[in-house]
Amino acid sequence: xxxxxxHLQKYLSxxxxxxxxxxxxxxxxxxxxxxEHLQQIxxxxxxxxxxxxxxxxxxxxxxxxxxxxSPKSKRNVRLLIKRTVAAAAVITVLISSSLLIQNQNxxxxxxxxxxxxxxxxxxxxxxxxxxxxxSSLLYPKSFSRGYRYVELLSGNAFFEVSKDPNKPFVIHxxxxxxxxxxxxxxxxxxxxxxxxxxxxxxxxxxxxxxNEKIQLLPEKAGSILPAGIIMLKDVSKNFLSWxxxxxxxxNAGLKEIMESLERHYQCPVRFAxxxxxxxxxxxxxxxxxxxxxxxxxxxxxxxxxxxxxxxILLSQIQ
Amino acid sequence: xxxxxxxxxxxxxxxxxxxxxxxxxxxxxxxxxxQDVFVDCYINQRLKEVKxxxxxxxxxVKFSCYDYLKKRESQVSLDSINSDIRDTxxxxxxxxKVYTYITASLPVKTRQVFLMHRERGLTYKQIAEELNISIxxxxxxxxxxxxxxxxxxxxxxxx
Numbered sequence: 001x002x003x004x005x006x007h008l009q010k011y012l013s014x015x016x017x018x019x020x021x022x023x024x025x026x027x028x029x030x031x032x033x034x035x036e037h038l039q040q041i042x043x044x045x046x047x048x049x050x051x052x053x054x055x056x057x058x059x060x061x062x063x064x065x066x067x068x069x070s071p072k073s074k075r076n077v078r079l080l081i082k083r084t085v086a087a088a089a090v091i092t093v094l095i096s097s098s099l100l101i102q103n104q105n106x107x108x109x110x111x112x113x114x115x116x117x118x119x120x121x122x123x124x125x126x127x128x129x130x131x132x133x134x135s136s137l138l139y140p141k142s143f144s145r146g147y148r149y150v151e152l153l154s155g156n157a158f159f160e161v162s163k164d165p166n167k168p169f170v171i172h173x174x175x176x177x178x179x180x181x182x183x184x185x186x187x188x189x190x191x192x193x194x195x196x197x198x199x200x201x202x203x204x205x206x207x208x209x210x211n212e213k214i215q216l217l218p219e220k221a222g223s224i225l226p227a228g229i230i231m232l233k234d235v236s237k238n239f240l241s242w243x244x245x246x247x248x249x250x251n252a253g254l255k256e257i258m259e260s261l262e263r264h265y266q267c268p269v270r271f272a273x274x275x276x277x278x279x280x281x282x283x284x285x286x287x288x289x290x291x292x293x294x295x296x297x298x299x300x301x302x303x304x305x306x307x308x309x310x311x312i313l314l315s316q317i318q
Numbered sequence: 319x320x321x322x323x324x325x326x327x328x329x330x331x332x333x334x335x336x337x338x339x340x341x342x343x344x345x346x347x348x349x350x351x352x353q354d355v356f357v358d359c360y361i362n363q364r365l366k367e368v369k370x371x372x373x374x375x376x377x378x379v380k381f382s383c384y385d386y387l388k389k390r391e392s393q394v395s396l397d398s399i400n401s402d403i404r405d406t407x408x409x410x411x412x413x414x415k416v417y418t419y420i421t422a423s424l425p426v427k428t429r430q431v432f433l434m435h436r437e438r439g440l441t442y443k444q445i446a447e448e449l450n451i452s453i454x455x456x457x458x459x460x461x462x463x464x465x466x467x468x469x470x471x472x473x474x475x476x477x
Contacts, residue, residue: 005468009460013435015442037471038464041417042436048340048418050433053349055331059324062356066320147389168389174362208381 012042118243123150126162127169131155132242134266135189143167152189155266156242160184161201176207176224185216186239188263195232195263197221197239205229236260247285247293254279254314257297261312265290272315277301323360330372331356334379336422340415341383342390351382372473376419416474420467428466431459 004027010016011024028035119131124142131137135155143149149170161169161180171178171187173194178187183201187194196205198216205222206213212229216222221232221239238260241247247260254276258269279301285293294305294312306313331352338348355378359365368374424432431449434440440448442456449456 003461003465005464006457006461009457009464012464013442013460034468034471038467041420041467041471048336048414050422050429051336051339051345051348053332053335053345055328058331058349058353059328062353062360063320063324065353065357066360147385166389 008038012039123148125164125167128160130158130243132157132266152187152194154189156186156188156263158184158186158240158243173224175226176205176209176229179204179206186243188239190262190266191268192225194224195221195239195259196224197235199240238264242266245287247283247288249281249283251280251282253281254301257281258314261290261293265312267310267312269312269314272313277316320360323365327356327359327365327371327375330375333419333422334375337376337415337419338379338383340418341380342386347386348383351386352379355379355382370473370475372470373475376474416471420470423470424463424466428459428462431456432463435460 004023007016007020007024008027010020016024118133121129121131123129123139125148127148129137129139129150132155135157136153137150137157138153139150147170148164148167149172151172153174159169159171159180161183169180171180173187173189175189175192175194178185178194178196180201180203183203184199185201185203186197186199188196194205196203196216198218198220200218203216204213205216205224207224207229209226210228214222214229214231216231219235221235223230223232236252236256236259237248237250238256241260241264247264249257249260252260254271257279258271262269281297281301283296283300285296290307290312297303298305298317302317304315304317306315334352334355335345335348338351339345342348342351355375359375359378364378365371365374421429421432431445434445434448435442442453442460445451445456446453
């Protein structure tokens with residue numbers, strides 16, 4: 001008993017008997033879309049010759065490139081940033097991996113993970129990046145192909161991308177992509193989202209999972225979340241607070257306060273209940289310590305705070 | 319483990335390169351592009367959350383190709399960022415590109431018979447004579463080609 005595949009190939013080649021034709025046409029009625037695709041593939045003229053490639057060599061290349069981006073050390077640094085552990089062994093690793101630009105032979109991507117200070121660096125095309133402490137960035141020594149890209153793995157970075165219409169600049173983050181031509185903007189990579197604030201120029205955000213995209217104009221901001229992308233309605237002045245080391249709140253609601261704190265201190269901030277109390281907070285903090293801000297906001301807005309595993313949990317005072 | 323990863327997905331490499339080549343017309347760049355996708359998938363552990371790897375890989379390569387084509391255009395203005403990347407993949411020639419992928423996915427002998435029939439327009443009899451095999455064998459190979467095509471179309475969510 002021949003399978004439908006056997007009948008189909010005869011039918012598509014015009015070689016089926018009337019009996020076989022009947023069987024196939026019955027199948028086509030039940031699977032119209034599938035047949036349409038098969039037919040297109042069987043009959044669309046094409047002139048693309050088959051290319052033979054050296055798979056083993058290619059896999060060696062892939063392996064080499066994976067190794068030179070040292071994902072292990074990158075993951076370790078991120079974990080260390082998240083925990084407030086004081087063990088001596090950890091401190092040794094922190095010191096040795098901070099402020100180091102790893103330079104290996106044939107290395108494609110260089111990594112910068114600075115933990116102590118704000119660091120400025122310039123890429124081979126003249127793009128300036130200001131990287132906040134506790135942030136992690138990967139970038140190549142030179143841009144070979146028709147595009148420029150870096151990876152911001154966590155934290156805050158302010159980019160001044162040099163104009164090059166032929167080579168768009170792309171920043172990969174764990175949540176999506178940020179694409180620009182020539183412009184200045186801030187990217188914050190948190191645990192579950194990437195937020196971008198545009199100072200000058202035009203920036204496009206993309207969520208590769210959902211295929212959503214939006215464009216941001218100056219003084220606009222957007223967030224890339226697992227579920228999609230949103231344009232932020234109220235753009236807080238605090239997007240660059242880590243650079244100015246100043247947090248300003250003008251009739252700020254709880255949501256804005258929490259987001260600003262998260263971005264400034266680069267740690268998640270949560271509220272104990274789903275309903276946020278209606279708060280309007282006014283205040284300016286210069287070079288604030290986290291505990292200092294939390295005290296003031298706590299007293300003014302009747303809130304309590306707890307810090308657990310470098311996460312801040314806020315709740316209403318009962 | 320990296321070696322497991324490379325083993326599991328290396329069979330997609332050739333077909334993906336052929337697919338990328340059909341879109342961007344440069345084999346060295348197609349290979350670079352597909353290798354980059356493989357590296358990205360490993361580093362960012364993308365295939366862990368995905369049900370059908372083949373589908374994700376093909377789409378990732380497709381998007382990389384269109385990125386590549388956009389950058390290769392001599393005039394890239396701010397406006398071009400406006401256009402939806404999906405608009406550039408005209409659905410008219412999509413079957414041709416998927417065809418390239420499917421053909422490259424066939425086992426060597428199956429592909430040989432398939433291309434002789436499809437590209438050179440030979441009859442089964444002519445193929446059988448040229449390859450010194452029976453017509454039944456030719457039919458068998460063509461059935462196999464259909465079987466594999468259907469499996470791939472299903473994986474790629476096209477049916």
